[in-house]
Amino acid sequence: MPPETRTGHRIIVVQTGEAYACTSDESLLKGMLRLGRRGIPVGCVNGGCGVCKVRVLDGSVRALGPISRAHVSRDEEAQGYTLACRVAPVGPLRLEVAAKLARPFSRTTAATAAVPLPPLHPKET
Numbered sequence: 456m457p458p459e460t461r462t463g464h465r466i467i468v469v470q471t472g473e474a475y476a477c478t479s480d481e482s483l484l485k486g487m488l489r490l491g492r493r494g495i496p497v498g499c500v501n502g503g504c505g506v507c508k509v510r511v512l513d514g515s516v517r518a519l520g521p522i523s524r525a526h527v528s529r530d531e532e533a534q535g536y537t538l539a540c541r542v543a544p545v546g547p548l549r550l551e552v553a554a555k556l557a558r559p560f561s562r563t564t565a566a567t568a569a570v571p572l573p574p575l576h577p578k579e580t
């Protein structure tokens with residue numbers, strides 16, 4: 456796994472192919488907000504409301520705090536679902552936005568569907 460860069464790990468949102476940087480001591484949601492995309496819901500930022508639900512498809516995260524089981528069941532967690540406000544990346548990763556968080560990203564999904572995803576690691580081809 457490549458080391459963290461000065462700006463953070465490379466995070467790719469698979470629905471749109473957008474990439475953002477996120478350090479290992481900040482939440483995936485905090486980094487995602489720097490995309491500047493309108494409509495990204497910011498709720499409790501405490502793992503309790505579920506609006507920031509994502510599914511980690513490739514890569515690992517570490518917990519920054521507990522998450523509500525009302526919004527991420529143990530079965531879902533086993534499938535990679537988590538809450539972006541309560542986890543930080545431990546390396547580059549690909550994620551899928553889910554639930555309410557998917558709405559602001561779905562507006563451009565059709566327009567970007569044919570665009571190939573950027574590499575997770577800079578040297579990937």
Ligand code: FES
Nearest residue numbers: 499500504505540
């Ligand atoms: S913002 Fe409420 S659970 Fe993440």
